Amino acid sequence: MNTTPSQLTIGVVAPLTGRLAPLGKPLTYVLKTLAPQLEHVRNGSRRHDVTVAVRDSRSDPAAARQAVRDLVATDEAHVVLTMAGTQVLPAVADACEELGVPCLSTTFPWQAYVHSRGATPGHSFQWTYHFAWGLDDIATVFARMWEQTGVRHATVGCLWNDELQGGLLRHEEYGFAPVTSARGHTLVDLGSYREPATDLQEQVGRMREHGADIVTSAATAADLALFHRQARQAGLRPRLITCSRWLTYPHTHTTSVPGVHAELADARVATLVYWSPGHPYRSSLDGTTCADLAHAYQQDTGESWLQPLGLAHALVETAHRALSTADDPTDRAAVARAIAGSTFSTIAGTLDWKQGPTPNIALLRLSGGQWHQGPKGPRLAIVTNADTPEVPVTGELLPT
Structure with missing residues (x-):
């Protein structure tokens, strides 16, 4: 041997x-x-x-x-x-x-x-x-959280960039639309943008034009904070924002800009949870x-x-x-x-x-979570576990 x-x-x-x-x-x-x-x-x-x-x-x-x-x-x-x-x-x-x-x-x-x-x-x-x-798995989890706001058929503004991620989210076969349309939701593309964004007022205007009070995105923490701030300044406040990618992390971890932290804490962003x-x-x-x-x-x-x-x-x-x-x-x-x-x-x-x-x-299967502000900073609460019943729900979805 x-x-x-x-x-x-x-x-x-x-x-x-x-x-x-x-x-x-x-x-x-x-x-x-x-x-x-x-x-x-x-x-x-x-x-x-x-x-x-x-x-x-x-x-x-x-x-x-x-x-x-x-x-x-x-x-x-x-x-x-x-x-x-x-x-x-x-x-x-x-x-x-x-x-x-x-x-x-x-x-x-x-x-x-x-x-x-x-x-x-x-x-x-x-x-x-x-x-x-998959992107379809993200879309399913996000749609469930949109529905938890009490809106059965939502008009959802899509804040997606002009790069690979945004292109795939828009893809007619592999993106969000096939999943969300089948559940009765309407997606409104707010217009692509280059990262890092310097001005998202055009996207805010389209959100107002289409009456979208739910927003979904894959933006960086800084870009999403910019969008949220400009929406507030225009008198708009999304009922719920779902965001993948960087916002699966605590926003305090991905940027050192205090204004971003305050803005996103106020936004109560919901995201996918894989672990x-x-x-x-x-x-x-x-x-x-x-x-x-x-x-x-x-x-x-x-x-x-x-x-x-x-x-x-x-x-x-x-x-x-x-x-x-x-x-x-x-x-x-x-x-x-x-x-x-x-x-x-x-x-x-x-x-x-x-x-x-x-x-x-x-x-990997996904749960849905939302960032809740606590005394020690953002806390990720599990708010939906339809595809992961073994994962305990630890909080309620809180629309703004």
């Missing part, structure tokens, strides 16, 4: 610097806390020593591609992990596909993941795998619960828990499992096959790449 150790490398591309750096904190934290458990993996009768190599994407697609090249050529990575960035994440995945190294990623709607890489649903990538939710301390899942590595992980993060960093924390942990769990179950973990193709055949429970829920909505995708 051969028990001689051999070396494996988990490569990581994370935004350590640049505008996405706040989004990189959960992954770097998880890597640090799980370091003792990542020192080796056991695959059958063999024990393999593991090195974790982290490269900075610098929040830039070109730098991210170079980071992958360095991980492959210099660090000899057997699998690459990444998360965060509508341009950076696809750049990492594409570089991995080109260089023939397995890649695991998350925190990006799967339609955006596919389309940003020049493909369409149904396309099968050879090396790259992703777990997340929280109340989710009843455990780590496949050591049984850590969601509550345990969130509490440890807050204790160790002094900052609020973040939704990507659970997904970062699940990334590492998946890499560990793939290296533990691959026919030959030193063979990148075998590691890719191990990911493709995986179905297992993680701290982010069950990941199943065999039953995804499209090849290479494992689907």
Whole structure:
């Protein structure tokens, strides 16, 4: 029986610097806390020593591609992990596909993941795998929260940018319209805008023109605060704002501008919830619960828990499992096959790449939440759990 150790490398591309750096904190934290458990993996009768190599994407697609090249050529990575960035994440995945190294990623709607890489649903990538939710899942959760305001058939103003995210949200097949129209809601496009926005009065005017008292968006915290302030100055106050993307984080975490915090606290923004301390899942590595992980993060960093924390942990769990179950973990193709055949429970829920909505995708289910202002800052309350009945509701939806 051969028990001689051999070396494996988990490569990581994370935004350590640049505008996405706040989004990189959960992954770097998880890597640090799980370091003792990542020192080796056991695959059958063999024990393999593991090195974790982290490269900075610098929040830039070109730098991210170079980071992958360095991980492959210099660090000899057997699998690459990444998360965060509508341009950076696809750049990492594409570089991995080109260089023939397995890649695991998350925190990006799967339609955006596919389309940003020049493909369409149904396309099968050879090396790259992703777990997340769909734009249709976001639309469903948002529509449920619109309906919780007491409006059965809402006219909803859509504040969407002129980039990839906005284009996909508007997509007649994959965007919001098919889901929300079927539920009786009317979407009104308030007009695209370039990020960062400097003036959204035109969009406010269209909101007034169409009588939309609910707004949905995927804006940054600063842009949404600008829109809300200009709407108030025009005498308008949205009954509810639903916002994905940056507003899945506490607005106090994504910007240091005090005026933004005050504006968004007043807006009571509702958002999607893919992970929280109340989710009843455990780590496949050591049984850590969601509550345990969130509490440890807050204790160790002094900052609020973040939704990507659970997904970062699940990334590492998946890499560990793939290296533990691959026919030959030193063979990148075998590691890719191990990911493709995986179905297992993680701290982010069950990941199943065999039953995804499209090849290479494992689907996560969504709850709906709303930011409620508390004495210690924004608190994310779970207000709808129709697709996640195991996740407890922790508050009521509060229209403005």
